[in-house]
Amino acid sequence: MxxxxxxxxxxxxxxxxxxxxxxxxxxxxxxxxxxxxxxxxxxxxxxxxxxxxxxxxxxxxxxxxLRDKQDLFDSTVVWIPRNLTLDNIKTVFGYLNYTEAVRNTFILSMVTSVLQLISCALAGYGFARLKFRGSGILFGVVIFTIVVPPQTIMVPTYLHYRFFDVFGLYQLFTGKHGINLLESFWPFFISSGLAMGLKNGLYIFIFRQFFRSLPKDLEEAAYVDGAGILKTFAQVMLPNAVPAIATVMLFSFIWQWNDSYFVNLFAPNYTLLSRMLDLLPGTVRPEYVGGVSHMSLYLNTGTLLGILPIFFLYLFAQKYFVESVERTGLVG
Incomplete structure (x- = not known):
């Protein structure tokens, strides 16, 4: 020793x-x-x-x-305005009817996110665990929806919700050519609830990959205890899929908030971004404009007000967002 x-x-x-x-x-x-x-x-x-x-x-x-109108013509002003003012924010705030626009956008984004979360989680679990004939081909079609531009189906989608009918039943009983669902949020809610909303192919892929990574022993133990497929999905698989749920929820909310294509197609002038398009040159009402050269003030101010709610959302949800993306395997 x-x-x-x-x-x-x-x-x-x-x-x-x-x-x-x-x-x-x-x-x-x-x-x-x-x-x-x-x-x-x-x-x-x-x-x-x-x-x-x-x-x-x-x-x-x-x-x-934060610039005054006269600062636009001052070549010495680069970053810090010489005449600080909040008049641009007040003008754009009133023109956009900012409070109502933010409320409508929040309701639309939140409801569609929840509906997409439910429908895409069910579809992803089905592709991951339930094996049936043609499942590979059907999943390939789901992946194909990610790369298909929405402009290619613009006309049939518009006509579908302009004359909305289910198997022709409405026309059979009423004699009318469907229900007009435009100028409302119903097209977004229906498509999201049926997993055909904005970027739903990506969300299904995220859930499928995450459910495939979970051990099958969890499901087998639930089946032994007498649980069915839906009960196993709700009580066993979903509690273990919190990272995927957080990722899909945040992606869905942010993309729906920033969407301008489908909003202008189905419900123009309802959400914040659709009203921001009215700030483009030649569209603002004369009482809000001091001249064409001042349009950059209102356009940049409107853009800043548009991303402000998302900035606060990311500020408080940054930790959960980064962790969820890492655990779902989207990085790298």
Missing amino acids: NLKSNMKKVSDSAAGPIHAIGGWYERYNPVEKAKHWLWIITRTVLLFGICFIILYPILTKVSIA
Whole structure:
């Protein structure tokens, strides 16, 4: 025992000076020190450059939104306005009827997100666990919906909700050519509830991949206890799919909030983004415009007000968003 402890002390005493000499060499060697500081400077410059590229559009919009009209013609004003004012925000706030537009957009985004979550989770679980003939072909069709541009089905989709009918039953009993569901949120709710809404192919794919990664022992144990497919899905699989649920919920909410194509097709002038399109040159009413050259003030201010709710959402849900994306395997 004493021999082993003595040998350990000798080895430690021998390694100590060597480690100290190596650390001293790396610390005081000019070449190593120069490489170390060069890497720090390069990393700092890259981080600041990337952050500036990402934040540049937002900083520009903030600067323009706070400018007075006369600052547009002042070449010395680059970032900080010479005459700070909130008149642009007040004007755009009233023109967009901002409170009502945000409320409508929030209701539409939240309801469609919940409906897409339910329908896509059921479809993803079916493709992951329920094997039936033609499931591979059907899943391929689902993936195909991700790459198909929505413009290719614009006309039939519009006519479908303009003369909405289920198997011709409405026309059979009333003699009318369907119900007009345009100028309402019903087209969004129906398509989302049937897993045919915005980006639903991607959400089904996320749920399918996540459910496939879960062990089958969970389902087998539930089946042994007498649970059926729906009960197993609701009480066993869904509680373990919290990362996928958070990812789909956030993606669905943000994409629906930023959607302008389907909103203008089915329910124009209802949501915030559709009203923001009225800020384009030549569309704003004369009482809100001091001249064509002032349109950039209102357009940038409206864009800033449009992304403000999403900014606060991401500010509070950033942790859950990053964790959910990492656990669903979307990164890399």
